[in-house]
Amino acid sequence: MSTADNPIAVLVELRDGAVARPTLEALTLARSLGTPVAVWLGTEPDADAVAQLGEFGAAEVRVAAIGAEARYPAKAAAAIAAATEDSSLLLVVSTFLNKEIVTRLAVTTGAGVVVDAAGVEFVDGEVEAFQTVFAATWNVRTRIAGKAIVGVRPNTTTASAAEVPGAASIVPISVQLPATRETITAVEPVAPIEGVPxxxxxxxxxxxxxxxxxxxxxxxxxxxxxxxxxxxxxxxxxxxxxxxxxxxxxxxxxxxxxxxxxxxxxxxxxxxxxxxxxxxxxxxxxxxxxxxxxxxxxxxxxxxxxxxxxxxxxxxxxxx
Amino acid sequence: MRILVTVKFTPDLQSQRSFTDGTVTRTADDGSMNELDENAVEAALQLVEAAGEGEVYALTVGGADAVAAVRKALQLGANHAIHVNDDAVAGSDVFGTAAVLAAAIRKVHDENPLDLVITGMAALDGLTSMLPTALAAELDWSQLTLASSLEVGDGSATIVRHLPDAHETVTAPLPAVVSVTDELNKPRYPNFKLIMAARKAEVVQWSLADLGVDAATVGAGASRTTVVDASPRPPRADQQIVTDTGEGGNALAAFLIEKGLA
CATH class of the missing domain: 3.40.50.1220 (TPP-binding domain)
Structure with a gap:
């Protein structure tokens, strides 16, 4: 798949078709840990999105073009698994849907998960994530053994463009999607709140x-x-x-x-x-x-x- | 309609919580059932009442104090209570907890099949909300999570879930694991008769051995994550409170400008 040294996978979050700011924060965080590789689910990204991911350091954009199937947590998890085999750490934005996706992913890969994290670093080669818990009255640091998934809260890293942009080469990912018992029978879009989410x-x-x-x-x-x-x-x-x-x-x-x-x-x-x-x-x-x-x-x-x-x-x- | 509700003991949110040796310290006298689990119990009671027949089981896993969670469910109207209490469970991560709950659910289900497992959307003390998904995966049942509405009939269940970008309608065959949000219903208050009955009601106690779960596969030893450090956050320093006597807005603006926030 890749020759990236210590690839840190970042699941791209989209807002109205564009890359959401927390993804740029996660890419910035990933740069401090290794080589960021973006994982893109859904429809094919446009050139602007790919360029922006490169600007924030993505060496690759791994695209699983699974369309609306990405709404199913188990299917999204299968696509991410196929796209991140070589990566010891996956960063996602801590949303309710992503927590479901990474739980499914962890069940199949055996990865350890910390969500709602404020940051992450490698200590002696192992991933450590930090969080504030109990209504932010305690700071907690958690070590994840082996393959790791960390859900990061927005606004915990300041997004900044990379000094040397990543190549953002497109890598198509093929995946056999699992059957699910659930069927999504209707998707009624919610008008986005005006301004910043x-x-x-x-x-x-x-x-x-x-x-x-x-x-x-x-x-x-x-x-x-x-x-x-x-x-x-x-x-x-x-x-x-x-x-x-x-x-x-x-x-x-x-x-x-x-x-x-x-x-x-x-x-x-x-x-x-x-x-x-x-x-x-x-x-x-x-x-x-x-x-x-x-x-x-x-x-x-x-x-x-x-x-x-x-x-x-x-x-x-x-x-x- | 046979429904099992998983409930969690959580400390009173107003009480002080702390970490000792990497685990949460709590005492028996300052906790009860996770508040968001009340919506799960309510959903189960309403479905059974609407069906005109059925039973509600409340299941919890945890130390001796966790029994308070299933007693609360009994007070609300659950018919049976099960408490999985085994020292080896302590320190489990969400996957270990899901494995233990799934084993207990299978034991109930194998004796007399369940239609649904209902859970709260999250535990207010941890709020990771990963458990319902992990439980559905472990049981290999349908997953219907974050339900803001729930309808059950004809061997299937249908929910609406409110995600930030869309409202999804999802349907799946029974049996299913359903997690419900606090938008779904208004939980009832326990009535006096049920409170008295709940005191005397039998709570079934199961150990890991009763469930055929190998203790080595759960607990702190099997957890994929370990808390390596936990410390209280220092209180906010240099706090300023002013009383508005005509200049409060200007003082606020000056603070924001000084901090570079305006």
Whole structure:
């Protein structure tokens, strides 16, 4: 298949047909570990995508053109297995679907798996992954014996183009797909949330009960800072904003460089989904709100007073 | 309709959790059933109630304290409780845990076939959500995971799952392993009569030997991953909290600008 020295496989994540930013982060991470090789499932990549993968260091783009069959975890796993026989480490973006795919893969290959990792390195020739667990109150380092699969969270590595681009040579992968008991009978596309996907956004501004359902200021600040809009469980349960925006342990787990919690008390399920963020800012009327225990900067006050003033001040700063 | 629900004992999310020698330290008095497993128990109860016949089994694996998880399932209305309790299971990774659960499920299934195994979408203490897939693979049953809706009939089950890019409808023949999200239903509260009955109900105890599982194939020794270091994260340093008396927004903007975040 390849002559790449210590090939580190990276499963390419696509967003509306283009390579998603967390994949570029994973390629950047892979460069620090060995020679990145991209694994592409689905329809054939276009020239732009291949060029971009090369720019971030991919020596090869291994293409398993299995089309929509890639939606089946067991079939995707078989294609990845065929594409990564020579690789001791596979990196994927930690999503619910990828966790299913790598579980199927590990069952067939015997690989060890760590998901929701913040980073990975080789120590004495063995893979070690690090995570934050228990709502980000502990740091944990896990060694994987033998063949390894690591699911990496978005925003844990800063994506940067390689000094020397990879060749990104296309390597077609042929694979015998296994039969599955399951049949996908309908796929109803979800209109993408406008702007940056929540899980990958470098800035997340979230609104909770304190917004009373009015997301105008939260959205304005998110747009100003180039971020995405999040919400607490309370807000999505009220129907103020769709479930896709929910930050929390059963919604989307986010690890942005900046998290701004507006009118969110900080229930344990919410904290578990955002506590590993870089800098945390909280605005809440209640000085005893648990969110203040974990923030770097807090304002006790009404978001309807604080946000407009902050937005104006940031705009004024930028105008200077 | 015969359904088995796998449930997990997890520490109270509000309580302190820690690592000792690479494993999670928890005490019996500060934990119960994983909250997301309540949706799995509820789904099973509703299906049996709708069918007008059937039974719900609750199954857990873990040390002595794990029995609290199946007792909670009994309080909610499960008919039978099984606790796989064997020191050799300690330290298992997700594949070892799946192998033990699968062996227990087969033992129930071989005696009187099951239609479904239902699980929660993830455990709130680990949240890897890999177990349902590993269990389906281990049993070689249909896999219907992350169900936001679930319909069962005519020897098959159909779910809708909400993935970030699409809502998928997936159908598969029974028996199937179904994992359910917290969007599927609102779990009921235990009633007094069931709470009293659950106290006296028998919990079947099985060891690895009862299941014909070789202890060497599970537990810490067989785990593909080992925790080599665990340390508490330092609390956030230099925390600033201001009270808005008219300048709160400006203070916030100044903080963001100083940190290079605005």
């Amino acid at each position: 929540l899980a990958e956004a470098p800035v997340v501004v979230s609104g909770g009960r304190g917004t009373g359902g009015d997301y105008a200021l939260v959205t304005e600040l998110a747009e100003l800072l180039g971020g995405a809009v999040g919400a607490s469980r309370d807000a999505t349960d009220e129907g103020w904003i769709s479930h896709e925006h929910m930050v929390g342990q059963t919604g989307t787990t986010v690890t942005p460089a900046l998290y701004v919690a507006c009118g969110i008390s900080g229930a344990v399920h919410h904290r578990g989904g955002m506590q590993a963020s870089g800098t945390i800012v909280a605005i809440n009327m209640d000085p005893d709100a648990p969110i203040f225990e974990i923030c770097d900067f807090g304002v006790v006050g009404s978001l309807f007073d604080v946000l407009p003033q902050a937005i104006e001040a940031v705009k004024a700063h930028r105008a200077n």
